[in-house]
Amino acid sequence: MEIQIEKFMDETGDVASLIEWLASFGATENKGVTRLLYSEEWLSAQLAMKGEMDKEGLVTYFDSVGNLFGRLEGADSASGTILTGSHIDTVKDGGKYDGAYGVIASFLAVKKLYRIYGQPRKTIEVVSFCEEEGSRFPITFWGSRNIQGIYDLDHVKDMEDTEGIPFVEAMKKAGFGPEVYKTPARNDIDRFVEIHIEQGMVLEKNRNAIGVVSHIVGQRRYTVKVVGESDHAGTTPMSYRKDAVSTASEFISFLTNKAKGMDPHLVATVGRLNVIPNVPNVIACEVEFTLDIRHHEEVILDLFCKEIFSSFDGLAKKAGMKLEVSQWMDVKPVAMDMEMNQLARRIAEDKHIPYQDIVSGAGHDAQVFGSFCPTCLLFVPSQGGISHSPKEFTSVPDLERGIDVLSEVLYKLAY
Amino acid sequence: MEIQIEKFMDETGDVASLIEWLASFGATENKGVTRLLYSEEWLSAQLAMKGEMDKEGLVTYFDSVGNLFGRLEGADSASGTILTGSHIDTVKDGGKYDGAYGVIASFLAVKKLYRIYGQPRKTIEVVSFCEEEGSRFPITFWGSRNIQGIYDLDHVKDMEDTEGIPFVEAMKKAGFGPEVYKTPARNDIDRFVEIHIEQGMVLEKNRNAIGVVSHIVGQRRYTVKVVGESDHAGTTPMSYRKDAVSTASEFISFLTNKAKGMDPHLVATVGRLNVIPNVPNVIACEVEFTLDIRHHEEVILDLFCKEIFSSFDGLAKKAGMKLEVSQWMDVKPVAMDMEMNQLARRIAEDKHIPYQDIVSGAGHDAQVFGSFCPTCLLFVPSQGGISHSPKEFTSVPDLERGIDVLSEVLYKLAY
Structure with a gap:
């Protein structure tokens, strides 16, 4: 399989160019990215990701709050969905990797698996959550919490951004809302797998390429x-x-x-x-x-x-x-799934990729899912631990090793 | 003499009403005072003080930077001048006592001495320094340092207030400048005596009415x-x-x-x-x-x-x-004159006014004079130590005890 994957990587181009491509939506003067929820830049990025997924033959759709999904139907679709992805929004003048890498990595992993192995046994969906950072409105995890049914429009009815634009108005202006798309709440999610940059310097200091997150603080x-x-x-x-x-x-x-x-x-x-x-x-x-x-x-x-x-x-x-x-x-602290973590460790070991267990000090969409279904969160290193900054950086080999392990985890879960 | 002084106090009205009267020039909404150097409020206050001094028969004059003097010529005018007073300017929304009490107290003390004892042996001048606080322009002790010849117009030629008004323009607009009045530098000052509110809570905590300042920090x-x-x-x-x-x-x-x-x-x-x-x-x-x-x-x-x-x-x-x-x-720290301090202590003792030696933690005009001539600085209590605030307060008995001691010090020095 190793040979096939490398061949695939050659065929599909590198993750680095996809990172740069996605960062062009909302690029700032400081070489950072600003993609606030429901902004034009944010919408362009979601639509561009949708286009990429369409091209690969994934069945794409939005829900009413703007979460984007790319579905690869499994042979046994009744057994629930493996969801994988991260968030598309950024902080103001943030980096190119936070959230975006998780969306791209999940997409590339699923693309690879589909090209190599065809239809999976279980349905896999790539998700690009509409919001996680809380950068525009005073609310975080708007994407994942809607999927869990924790939030609804009542939660945001009096919310405004710093310019006084009401939340619901911004959402509708971007083309979303219950009149247009189906409700975000889901009960078919069987597992959630997210990959994200560490945003700390622990992996770098320990010279490890993969962090298997045991808990989110x-x-x-x-x-x-x-x-x-x-x-x-x-x-x-x-x-x-x-x-x-x-x-x-x-x-x-x-x-x-x-x-x-x-x-x-x-x-x-x-x-x-x-x-x-x-x-x-x-x-x-x-x-x-x-x-x-x-x-x-x-x-x-x-x-x-x-x-x-x-x-x-x-x-x-x-x-x-x-x-x-x-x-x-x-x-509250959330524990990740022990079995999936054991799977991820074994995969890294087999691939001779240096890894470690790690605690996530930052919040992630995986923490919302962790309370609802078995969830796995993987980290790749952040150079100098820098995050939420245009200086955010992860080397291409690290980005690729992350996709390699993620693909294999998804393969074991869905095929 | 005690009886005569009390009689005099009855005749001239109380110090409290003069404090209120002076505070009306630059009174703020918060019941504080704003009298910034060369402002209209400041000018009105200086002219009003001049009027009061004129009424008492003092020979009044301004120097070119706006220091106001009220001169009581001594019989032996060649023996130098006893200068007494403080500053008329305030911080923004400051209190009624800081500076103003010193000007009023010196005026009332000289008025009393003149009415009771007539012409002194040595010349006494009451001074209302134009500036001490540094509230409008980034310079302090503009009044006293000009008298010492330390400052001149060169010092302020590039200075502006926060609204961009040049120092010299503000000065000329208020009617001052070398073309109009005589140079502020003096070489006839023999002694300087200032009375001021403590601006701390040491006297109040120790239940003393007079502080004899040994040093300014x-x-x-x-x-x-x-x-x-x-x-x-x-x-x-x-x-x-x-x-x-x-x-x-x-x-x-x-x-x-x-x-x-x-x-x-x-x-x-x-x-x-x-x-x-x-x-x-x-x-x-x-x-x-x-x-x-x-x-x-x-x-x-x-x-x-x-x-x-x-x-x-x-x-x-x-x-x-x-x-x-x-x-x-x-x-640099400045020591006050030991002989004058001894005189002040003896006077307080004779009058059964509780007093103590004290170090001044704040800067005062007396510190500029302390390096040039024997200088004495007396404090009266500040309620709660509050200063540079509309809440600044000293009780009338404390204000009167201050004038009582100051008068006697001036009497011993000039008569």
């Missing part, structure tokens, strides 16, 4: 507000101060050290921090910062959050400061 | 930039991070603890801090913060700065971060 996000008193930076002795910058710094130092010491998979980030009044010679009365905490075990998240907020409380009391904490995200 | 201001790497908050393990927020927090925690431990008069403040890119789920690549460090001894400032920057260097190296430090202010 749970995420908790908070806003922490520390309120003290604004005083003159010259006339207020240190002992009289209620300095919000100083207390927030203590919190963050404590948090970082605690996160480093607790568990190698735990990450805690203060990414946004704003100071009031933010003037050099005035002691700050208020600091508000965000807290992003991730781990793949709920019990570790519980323990860590309990410890840090109890310490924050103690430090705030000691400093005579007011502390306000509000949580605005609580995503 | 030296000030060093820096911008510190910590440069790391922007990475994904979910996919980057703690051990791989170069998190600028986390490293800056370590710096600030270290700094605060060091400042608290070193010397009770040392203050160190991070008042402004900005994060790049400042997004919840992205590890920050850059934090820039200001550092304001004050103490009245140069040797302590040297020692503290050396220690913290050496520690910052070490922490940055350990974290693999780049560190950039630039200093943009270096004001």
